Amino acid sequence: MNYHFDWTPIWAARGLIAEGLAMTVALSAAALVFSTVIGLIVGGAAAAGSRAARALALAFTETMRNIPLLIHMYIWYMALAFLRLPAFSCAVLGLSLYSGAYVAEVVRAGIGAVGRGQMQAALATGLTRFQAMRYIVYPQALRIIAPSLASLFSQLIKDSSLASVIAVAELTYQAGAIEGQTFRTFEVYITISLIYLVLVTAASQLVLLIPGSRNEAAAGRFADA
Amino acid sequence: MPDVILKNLPFLLNGLWLTIDLSMWSIVLGTLLGLVAGTVRFVRVPVLDTVALVYIEFIRGTPLLVVLFITYFAFPALFGYHTTAYRAAISGFVLFIGAYLAEDFRSGLRAVRPGLIQAGLATGLTRWQVLRHIILPQAVRRVLPSLFNQYVRLIKFTSVASVIGVTELTGAGLLVNARDFHPVTILATIAIVYLVLCIALSMAGRALYAHFAVRT
Amino acid sequence: MLKRLSMLTAAALAAAAMLAAPAAQAQTQDTLAQIKSRGKLIAGVKFDTPPFGFLDDKNQPVGFDLDIVRGIAKHIGVPVEFVKVTSPTRIPLLVSGNVDLSAASMTHTVERDKTIDFSITYYTGAQALIVPKASSIHGLKDLAGKQVSVQQGTTLEKNIAKVAPQAKVVAFKDYNSAWLALVQGRVDALTGSMNILQGFQKDNASFVILPDRFSVEPFGIGVRQGDSGLRDAINFALIDMWKSGEYAELYRKWFHAEPEIPVEVWP
Numbered sequence: 001m002n003y004h005f006d007w008t009p010i011w012a013a014r015g016l017i018a019e020g021l022a023m024t025v026a027l028s029a030a031a032l033v034f035s036t037v038i039g040l041i042v043g044g045a046a047a048a049g050s051r052a053a054r055a056l057a058l059a060f061t062e063t064m065r066n067i068p069l070l071i072h073m074y075i076w077y078m079a080l081a082f083l084r085l086p087a088f089s090c091a092v093l094g095l096s097l098y099s100g101a102y103v104a105e106v107v108r109a110g111i112g113a114v115g116r117g118q119m120q121a122a123l124a125t126g127l128t129r130f131q132a133m134r135y136i137v138y139p140q141a142l143r144i145i146a147p148s149l150a151s152l153f154s155q156l157i158k159d160s161s162l163a164s165v166i167a168v169a170e171l172t173y174q175a176g177a178i179e180g181q182t183f184r185t186f187e188v189y190i191t192i193s194l195i196y197l198v199l200v201t202a203a204s205q206l207v208l209l210i211p212g213s214r215n216e217a218a219a220g221r222f223a224d225a
Numbered sequence: 226m227p228d229v230i231l232k233n234l235p236f237l238l239n240g241l242w243l244t245i246d247l248s249m250w251s252i253v254l255g256t257l258l259g260l261v262a263g264t265v266r267f268v269r270v271p272v273l274d275t276v277a278l279v280y281i282e283f284i285r286g287t288p289l290l291v292v293l294f295i296t297y298f299a300f301p302a303l304f305g306y307h308t309t310a311y312r313a314a315i316s317g318f319v320l321f322i323g324a325y326l327a328e329d330f331r332s333g334l335r336a337v338r339p340g341l342i343q344a345g346l347a348t349g350l351t352r353w354q355v356l357r358h359i360i361l362p363q364a365v366r367r368v369l370p371s372l373f374n375q376y377v378r379l380i381k382f383t384s385v386a387s388v389i390g391v392t393e394l395t396g397a398g399l400l401v402n403a404r405d406f407h408p409v410t411i412l413a414t415i416a417i418v419y420l421v422l423c424i425a426l427s428m429a430g431r432a433l434y435a436h437f438a439v440r441t
Numbered sequence: 442m443l444k445r446l447s448m449l450t451a452a453a454l455a456a457a458a459m460l461a462a463p464a465a466q467a468q469t470q471d472t473l474a475q476i477k478s479r480g481k482l483i484a485g486v487k488f489d490t491p492p493f494g495f496l497d498d499k500n501q502p503v504g505f506d507l508d509i510v511r512g513i514a515k516h517i518g519v520p521v522e523f524v525k526v527t528s529p530t531r532i533p534l535l536v537s538g539n540v541d542l543s544a545a546s547m548t549h550t551v552e553r554d555k556t557i558d559f560s561i562t563y564y565t566g567a568q569a570l571i572v573p574k575a576s577s578i579h580g581l582k583d584l585a586g587k588q589v590s591v592q593q594g595t596t597l598e599k600n601i602a603k604v605a606p607q608a609k610v611v612a613f614k615d616y617n618s619a620w621l622a623l624v625q626g627r628v629d630a631l632t633g634s635m636n637i638l639q640g641f642q643k644d645n646a647s648f649v650i651l652p653d654r655f656s657v658e659p660f661g662i663g664v665r666q667g668d669s670g671l672r673d674a675i676n677f678a679l680i681d682m683w684k685s686g687e688y689a690e691l692y693r694k695w696f697h698a699e700p701e702i703p704v705e706v707w708p
Contacts, residue, residue: 066423067416068381070388072396075416078408081625087611154286161288165388167613167622171472172290173593177612179298180529180594183536186299189291197286236500299529301537308539309524388614390525400496403489403617406624 009182010191013174020174021195027091027170028157028203035156039103044133046104047111048119057104064101070162072098077166086219091163099156106148110141138193154200161196171195227405230414233397241418245313247383247393251318252376258319259326266327267334276323277327284324289382293317297389314386322379326372333368366437373430377423384419394418449560452523472541473517473670481519484510485526485540489617491640492695493546505695506544509563509662509679512687513542516678516685527615529594532557535663541671542664545632548596549661558668559661560675563688566634566658568600570651571623571642578630580653584608587629590619603634616641623648636696680706 010017046057065073072094075101077087085093114137122132164173175192230237262277297313300306308316337360345355354395385395398415402408476482486506487494490707494504514521524540531545535557546566549559570589572578578587583604585607591598593612595628602610611628613619620641623631638650682688683704691701 010390052667062424063420066377066420066427067383068395068419069382071412071416071419074399074408075412078621078625081408081627084626087627101304152438160284162385163289164290165618167590167618170289171363175294175530176292176593176628179533181552183532185294185302185533189294189299191568192701193250193287193291196288196291197283200286233500278708298533298537301539302533305538308537390527390530392525397500399617400500401489403621406621408621429607 005187007182007187009159009178009184010187013178013182014118015172016178017171017191018106020169020171020192023088023168023170024157024160024199027095027160027168028094028199029151029161031095031099031156031160032153034092035103036101038096038100040138041106042100042104043107044099044111044162046108048137050132057108061101061104064097065105067098069094069098069159070165073166075109087166087168090166091160091168095160096224099152099159102152102155106145106152108143110145110148111137113144114140124201126140150204153207154204157200157203158196170219227407227410227414229401229405229434231409232403236401237347237394237397237414240392240394243311243393243397244380244383244389244422247314247318247386247391248376248380250315251322251379251383254319255322256314256326256372258323259329262323262327263330263334266331276327280320281324281327281391282312284321285328289321289385290388292321293385293389296320301421309384310390314383314389314391318379318383318386321382325375329368329371333364333371336367337363362437365432369430369434369437371428373433375400376430377426379417380422380426448590450590455533472642472665472668473674475673476517476519476541477521477649482510482517482521483524483539483541484512484514485524485531485534485543485545486510487527487531487545487616488525489527489615490546490637491643492636493640494544495640505564505691506546508691508695509682509688510542510544512682512691513662513675513678515617517674529614530579532663535665538665541585542675543661546637546660547663548658550596553663556666557663558666558672559663560672561679561705562659562661562702563704564660566636566660567654568632568656568658569598569635569638569654570630570632571638571648572630572651573623573626574647574649580651581605583653584630588627589630589632590622590628591632592616592619596656596658597632604655627645639696645682675708679704 036102042057042060045053046061050055073091075088076094080090080093116201118136118140119132122136123129127135148194160170162168167173171192175188179188181187237272255337258277262281265273265277266281295315296317297310301308301313341359342355345359346352350358368389383393384395387399390396392400398411402411405411456702469684474599478585486502486504488496490500490504493506494502496577502525507523510521524534524542526540528545530549531543532553534540536541543557546564547553548566551624553559565634570578570581570584573669578584581604584605586609589601589605590599590611590613592613598610598612601608611622612691613617613622616637619628619631619633622628624645631641635650635654642648642650662675664675682691683700683706688704689700692698
């Protein structure tokens with residue numbers, strides 16, 4: 001079997017690829033927002049909440065992140081079938097819970113790094129606990145954790161490919177569709193790999209736009225979750 | 226235990242065994258690949274350094290599912306060789322985890338201060354002794370937590386092999402579900418098994434880390 | 442960063458281009474000789490498409506396609522190893538050399554014939570719709586605006602889009618997921634090959650197969666393009682199985698009916 005490269009079917013299917021890309025971006029963006037919200041709440045509770053809140057937060061993160069994302073996708077898709085949620089919402093839910101647990105861990109560590117003294121000083125100046133978190137602790141923590149967040153979010157974009165198994169028509173799903181019609185296996189997957197590469201790189205650059213996050217010390221903490 | 230699980234227990238256990246088998250091979254081979262690629266990047270071996278960089282950046286920008294499609298469909302078509310879903314899954318996992326581990330190893334090696342090595346040599350230790358007692362413990366200690374993070378991640382990721390037709394735990398569960406139709410029971414059971422596997426491996430990692438921490 | 446990215450892209454493309462060189466070497470084409478020297482036939486079959494290929498109560502793969510392949514292997518004189526394929530993977534796995542043949546309830550189409558070769562038709566299916574008994578859908582004309590599940594990468598997917606352009610087609614990677622989507626009420630109908638739908642319906646009396654038949658699906662066994670040695674062996678085996686009555690026996694076993702359309706027999 002000689003493999004002859006033929007990129008014309010890929011170009012011919014550019015409409016489908018663009019649709020898939022738009023869906024991947026929409027899916028990732030929605031999951032990014034929800035996982036950040038989950039991460040801030042759960043991570044905040046894990047770092048600064050009561051004993052019960054900390055236990056709950058720990059149980060949440062350990063459970064959510066130790067279940068494979070693929071299982072998350074199937075569970076929310078099949079278990080919530082009676083709600084007749086569209087597959088897209090199920091994918092957002094699964095992706096947000098899974099990534100949210102990772103974000104929570106990062107947020108918890110970030111708040112821990114800001115230090116108790118800061119919080120106590122803020123409380124001493126008469127700020128409420130919420131104000132102290134909002135104005136003193138979170139902004140500093142955000143700067144510290146920005147590189148880890150960048151890494152998590154690029155992870156999230158790649159992970160969104162698993163939504164294809166529940167028929168969300170994102171990039172990987174469309175790649176399968178194009179592959180099935182044209183049989184240009186290699187060309188299709190190389191093309192979408194490169195698209196993911198560009199997306200992921202762009203996304204991680206965006207997160208690093210957070211003021212003050214682009215210094216060397218922070219970059220040194222860059223960790224993959 | 227629910228009926229549907231009991232009835233299909235041997236089949237599901239087979240799947241679990243395959244999950245463990247896939248994970249073990251991928252962890253061992255992936256760690257080797259990561260160590261080599263990370264060292265090449267650290268030492269800056271000419272040419273190989275660029276190859277390693279392209280490999281690492283490419284994999285880190287590509288979803289695992291796509292990597293598996295490439296190792297199962299694209300590479301055999303391109304190079305004209307025969308593979309199985311099992312072997313394609315392992316090669317995909319090794320390529321995938323190797324790229325992340327390479328970055329971890331590189332940062333671990335970077336963290337060992339040159340001053341320590343010189344000090345070791347100055348006190349009359351041989352090169353081997355410096356490597357054994359100074360560089361390795363430092364690098365390993367530094368890298369261990371991220372290594373185990375990646376291993377845990379890999380165990381979860383082996384579920385993706387079901388998409389290319391490997392009947393590991395997830396694949397077995399989905400096949401059983403297709404016939405007996407108890408999605409919630411089956412998926413919840415599988416989820417708990419992964420949860421136990423992953424938490425056990427994390428704990429092993431922490432114990433090992435503590436062990437190394439005491440010795441240095 | 443942009444510079445680094447473009448450098449990476451260029452490097453990846455260069456690598457892809459270089460990879461084309463070794464691929465230009467011709468692979469040995471004689472799969473039949475390979476099968477004999479290897480001592481086994483590697484066949485791609487489905488595990489999720491009753492009654493063609495599915496898992497029985499003991500989780501063993503069984504089905505019409507598997508029995509047909511066993512008959513072919515007997516003719517060649519080797520044992521079979523079955524590899525699980527799905528609709529989107531059955532052709533890539535064949536083209537990439539991972540299986541010797543694909544017997545996966547696959548319709549022989551002109552378009553597919555440009556990529557792979559097919560045996561003579563060993564089964565003729567018709568596409569139909571299955572819906573819940575209480576459904577308001579009674580035929581193709583009621584599909585406007587409804588969701589219909591189907592498998593990705595099939596003729597079924599294209600046909601339904603053609604005969605019911607107003608329907609919203611939801612494509613899944615395997616039959617199971619498409620079927621589960623119907624059972625769970627996520628879609629309003631499932632379209633598939635008649636006998637496959639009957640296979641699903643057997644254990645689920647609350648679903649009905651609608652009388653509409655749209656399209657004829659001649660199933661062929663796929664081999665690699667130009668692999669005429671193996672294709673001959675398959676054709677001869679199929680013809681012999683028809684003549685000996687083995688085919689009819691298998692047909693009765695899996696479809697509980699007499700074969701309506703004979704396998705073409707060469708004089």
